[in-house]
Amino acid sequence: MVGGVHIPALKGRQGDRDMYLLSVKNTMLLRNFSAGAEPADTKDKKAQRSLDPRHAGDIVTYMVENTDDYVLGAVTYAIDVVDARDHFVELQEGTGVGFLVLPLDAELRCLDGQHRRQAIKEASEADPRLLDDYTAVVLYVEDDYMRRRQMFSDMNATPKVVAKALNVAFDSRDPYALAALRLADEHPMLKGVVEKEKARITTRSGAIFSLAGVYDALKRYVLGANVPRGRSPRDRDVDTLVQLGGELFDTLASSRDEFAAVTAQVRSFMMDDGSPTALGAYMAAERRATLLLSTTTLRVIAGALREALSRDNESDPLRYVYSLSQVDFTPDSPLFNAAGFVGRTGTPSARNQEVMAATRALAAVLAR
Structure with a gap:
């Protein structure tokens, strides 16, 4: 030996x-x-x-x-x-x-x-x-x-990356993840219309946002559009983060009637056991008409609201309800096309530099 x-x-x-x-x-x-x-x-x-x-x-x-x-x-x-x-x-x-x-x-x-x-x-x-x-x-x-x-x-050829939404749903350490899950389950605008497992939402999906998108939006709203890399800071408890997230989604719900209309329609399909094909056709049509039903757009709005609040030394996001209600969120929007946020397909691009450009452009419109 x-x-x-x-x-x-x-x-x-x-x-x-x-x-x-x-x-x-x-x-x-x-x-x-x-x-x-x-x-x-x-x-x-x-x-x-x-x-x-x-x-x-x-x-x-x-x-x-x-x-x-x-x-x-x-x-x-x-x-x-x-x-x-x-x-x-x-x-x-x-x-x-x-x-x-x-x-x-x-x-x-x-x-x-x-x-x-x-x-x-x-x-x-x-x-x-x-x-x-x-x-x-x-x-x-x-x-x-x-x-x-x-x-x-x-x-490295065969491993499948776990969807971020599923990681968020399973993470019991990250206060932002726990708060995002509570918001998805409890907030009137989000309840029943958040995808909690899949990495992406298809055009015909009955979900409006993914859980990963709610999580990212919460972090952008609380920490700023340039979210620090790595694991979330433990700077706030879950209840505080839920309260802050509630502010964000209350502002969205109050400023954009599209969310209430689509959410009501989705829930109606669910309660009436409506045809998945019909629901898919409805959602595809709505997504062609507005950029709002996009997780990427949600990230932009959350970051823009935080930046506007900081610029104006403001603490109440509801003060931006009117200005947000006047923004053009159609695929032809000059604001989002100039920022490179909308591509030839009429859908938002997920590239970070385009998201940041759209965030800055929207914040400039919202800030006084």
Whole structure:
């Protein structure tokens, strides 16, 4: 048996590769598993994306703020020199349970999870208790550079991103998420017409906004159109955020009769078990007629109201009901076309610079 670092492991196989599942104490992870995909002298042979310090920093913040119940997925590595006959001590023949002996000269290359690995290092410096926690590691035996690149591509080819609306609905830590969910369930303008799971709302959907849109609008209204990146600040409690969100949607409901009319029609279809085809045709026609039935437009209005309030040193958004009622929200609106917010299809573009341009333009109209 060769010398090296002994780690409890489960041995398995995927295709023609041996693989090992490890539970590694963070002190050992930081000592023996780097965040790099390739050694420093082989930068021209990348098998991973470049490390983004800001992304790693977001994970650090999450870990430090939630040390008792944070969750990090397994980190995936490739190792070059492990041979099961020399480097795996099976406790009982045929079980695949035993000890993996990491050779001291082995090259360990991170294929997935480098930001988690880097975050563990930085978070442990902020809170040394995290060094006693464990991280799951999936270790593949693969010494071929091109096959490692293919592994990285394969691992990132099929994952499906969870819809933001569903993340918001499930997040019990973020006060903005909790407030958005309450607003969607309780506010008269939103009740029954908010999509809580899907990433996007189709033209024919009976939902007016997505939960992700309500969440983003709340953050823009409270924090400003340039929402800070990363996780939401915990600067206000949920009740306060619900109150502020109520101000936003009360202003919308009071200034634009379109919302009440469409909401009433949608609810009528629902109560009467109306034809989904008829509801879809109605919603498609309404969306062709106005930009208001768009989650992206909701973000613009929320940010513009916050900017107008700040410019005017005002605290009551209801003072903008009249000016908001006079804004042209048709697809031909000169205001939104000049901002590049409306494309050839007559629908709002979701590109951030166009959203910001439309926000600034609308705020200039609303502010006194």
